[in-house]
Amino acid sequence: xxxxxxxxxxxxxxxxxxxxxxxxxxxxxxxxxxxxxxxxxxxxxxxxxxxxxxxxxxxxxxxxxxxxxxxxxxxxxxxxxxxxxxxxxxxxxxxxxxxxxxxxxxxxxxxxxxxxxxxxxxxxxxxxxxxxxxxxxxxxxxxxxxxxxxxxxxxxxxxxxxxxxxxxxxxxxxxxxxxxxxxxxxxxxxxxxxxxxxxxxxxxxxxxxxxxxxxxxxxxxxxxxxxxxxxxxxxxxxxxxxxxxxxxxxxxxxxxxxxxxxxxxxxxxxxxxxxxxxxxxxxxxxxxxxxxxxxxxxxxxxxxxxxxxxxxxxxxxxxxxxxxxxxxxxxxxxxxxxxxxxxxxxxxxxxxxxxxxxxxx
Amino acid sequence: xxxxxxxxxxxxxxxxxxxxxxxxxxxxxxxxxxxxxxxxxxxxxxxxxxxxxxxxxxxxxxxxxxxxxxxxxxxxxxxxxxxxxxxxxxxxxxxxxxxxxxxxxxxxxxxxxxxxxxxxxxxxxxxxxxxxxxxxxxxxxxxxxxxxxxxxxxxxxxxxxxxxxxxxxxxxxxxxxxxxxxxxxxxxxxxxxxxxxxxxxxxxxxxxxxxxxxxxxxxxxxxxxxxxxxxxxxxxxxxxxxxxxxxxxxxxxxxxxx
Ligand SMILES: Nc1ncnc2c1ncn2[C@@H]1O[C@H](COP(=O)(O)OP(=O)(O)O)[C@@H](O)[C@H]1O
Ligand SMILES: [Mg+2]
Numbered sequence: 001x002x003x004x005x006x007x008x009x010x011x012x013x014x015x016x017x018x019x020x021x022x023x024x025x026x027x028x029x030x031x032x033x034x035x036x037x038x039x040x041x042x043x044x045x046x047x048x049x050x051x052x053x054x055x056x057x058x059x060x061x062x063x064x065x066x067x068x069x070x071x072x073x074x075x076x077x078x079x080x081x082x083x084x085x086x087x088x089x090x091x092x093x094x095x096x097x098x099x100x101x102x103x104x105x106x107x108x109x110x111x112x113x114x115x116x117x118x119x120x121x122x123x124x125x126x127x128x129x130x131x132x133x134x135x136x137x138x139x140x141x142x143x144x145x146x147x148x149x150x151x152x153x154x155x156x157x158x159x160x161x162x163x164x165x166x167x168x169x170x171x172x173x174x175x176x177x178x179x180x181x182x183x184x185x186x187x188x189x190x191x192x193x194x195x196x197x198x199x200x201x202x203x204x205x206x207x208x209x210x211x212x213x214x215x216x217x218x219x220x221x222x223x224x225x226x227x228x229x230x231x232x233x234x235x236x237x238x239x240x241x242x243x244x245x246x247x248x249x250x251x252x253x254x255x256x257x258x259x260x261x262x263x264x265x266x267x268x269x270x271x272x273x274x275x276x277x278x279x280x281x282x283x284x285x286x287x288x289x290x291x292x293x294x295x296x297x298x299x300x301x302x303x304x305x306x307x308x309x310x311x312x313x314x315x316x317x318x319x320x321x322x323x324x325x326x327x328x329x330x331x332x333x334x335x336x337x338x339x340x341x342x343x344x345x346x347x348x349x350x351x352x353x354x355x356x357x358x359x360x361x
Numbered sequence: 362x363x364x365x366x367x368x369x370x371x372x373x374x375x376x377x378x379x380x381x382x383x384x385x386x387x388x389x390x391x392x393x394x395x396x397x398x399x400x401x402x403x404x405x406x407x408x409x410x411x412x413x414x415x416x417x418x419x420x421x422x423x424x425x426x427x428x429x430x431x432x433x434x435x436x437x438x439x440x441x442x443x444x445x446x447x448x449x450x451x452x453x454x455x456x457x458x459x460x461x462x463x464x465x466x467x468x469x470x471x472x473x474x475x476x477x478x479x480x481x482x483x484x485x486x487x488x489x490x491x492x493x494x495x496x497x498x499x500x501x502x503x504x505x506x507x508x509x510x511x512x513x514x515x516x517x518x519x520x521x522x523x524x525x526x527x528x529x530x531x532x533x534x535x536x537x538x539x540x541x542x543x544x545x546x547x548x549x550x551x552x553x554x555x556x557x558x559x560x561x562x563x564x565x566x567x568x569x570x571x572x573x574x575x576x577x578x579x580x581x582x583x584x585x586x587x588x589x590x591x592x593x594x595x596x597x598x599x600x601x602x603x604x605x606x607x608x609x610x611x612x613x614x615x616x617x618x619x
Contacts, residue, residue: 227489227490227492228488228489228490229482229484229488229489229490230488232471232475232482232490235468235470235471235475236468236471236475236479236480239468239469239470239471240466240467240468240469242464242466243464243465243466243467243468243479244468244479244480245430245450246428246430246450246460246462246464246466247450247466247479247480247481248449248450248451248454248480248481249479249480250451306468306469306470306471307470
């Protein structure tokens, strides 16, 4: 900081300031017109909350179960978390933009069905099938964005509609059957290419491919949000839409792009999940939208927009994944697991609200 | 450029020059509310034009039409004699019109640097923000403004009212527009801060950019302006050269008791 300040030329030794520059001369007249209040702003103490929670969970489960801290179990958690993590990155952008996408589970299923049908029945190659699946996701996201911005429909309603519509299209496309289907009576015999299976279940030098995909998606998402004009516009639009508009930011375009990225990532998740399950169907990933929203909220994003980040959401997704895995290892019944997961989400949000009020100002 | 020539020809005698900005017969309706009804406005080069009127008179709506926030329902906008449409805030900014809104238009959760460059960040490789340069320029701007803010990374919601207003005005100054619009720029400021803003207005005028300023404080208006336009109930009810009027007359125009 001191270094930087030193480099700023003062009026006397800056040769440029002898030339009457409009900016500098105007500004020089504003000397001291704002009194300085001592910068006694509190550091937001617990901003590392999610990562602390994750570490705590990991430490606890390491003691509670001998199986938890094994390489195979950790890789297993990573595989299981991959879908939610990919979706959470997209959902983060939408939520920071003060939106919400309830269609991601359905869009995932549609994209998965599309690429599975393309590869196993239409005889299209792996590459084309992937493009078709991911493209379908992006297109549905784009359409949601258009409906929301041009049609001035609330995000909640538009994506709820898209959720039903995408499931419907997926059902029509697959005839309600898993793809590939082995019901020879219907003459639907196909298979998925090995590359697709590799995407979902393979590994590179021991690292699961889905883990690599999570890493790539998260880093790209982080780059976009923090280092690009688009990302900064997303924060501005979500933080104060009117100010963003007055400042010349194209709000509609920004929101449409956020939904399109979300759709695209739902497509990616769909392809990965198909590879993992070795099959796609129209009803897969039910509830994935709520899972991704939970991950984003646990990760510290504000549902009213303007705050959040992909690393937080990634941690949120892993908290959910580790918790689910741990409860399984501890033999907690699936019914109780749901209840516990719900309580934890509520608890995190309540805690977060309290933290914001307590430490924000 | 027209402006500069007129400036050199050197007149405060605004009536003899061409207006740099002209609004004719502007109407703006919000549902049943007639916010503006057949309003004319002309801004001459190198003048400080004050826009006064009671709350709800339509002042903010009028400047938002110039700022591209609203489209007029009727009427036309001319810049340097040419009729144009200002379809968006971006279009207005591109025309060199810099506006400080009454609402300040800051994004509370973003930091000082991002708010200074809101909507037009410095970029590198086209898509990426050039944070380093923005930080350096912000430090420069704040230093010259003598606004000391604990940290540039501080979300602006943690700043005082005065600091926020300073930031909003400073942002406009930093871009040195061809026309500057200030909607209640001193509303949140203390005595000393207000004095600085008024001095700043005079300084901008000296540099040749015409200004439209809205304020409720008629003493401030009489201090800095050359001409005063009065709105009442969405209509323009008077325009006075400052030297030919007094506070009393303006008050009467505002309240409609003239
Ligand atoms: N966006 C809007 N929607 C509906 N009515 C509005 C809107 N903006 C302003 N108005 C109305 O238009 C009138 C003029 O408002 P405004 O221009 O803000 O007045 P002023 O700035 O002079 O106080 C008021 O009656 C106000 O309620
Ligand atoms: Mg107003």
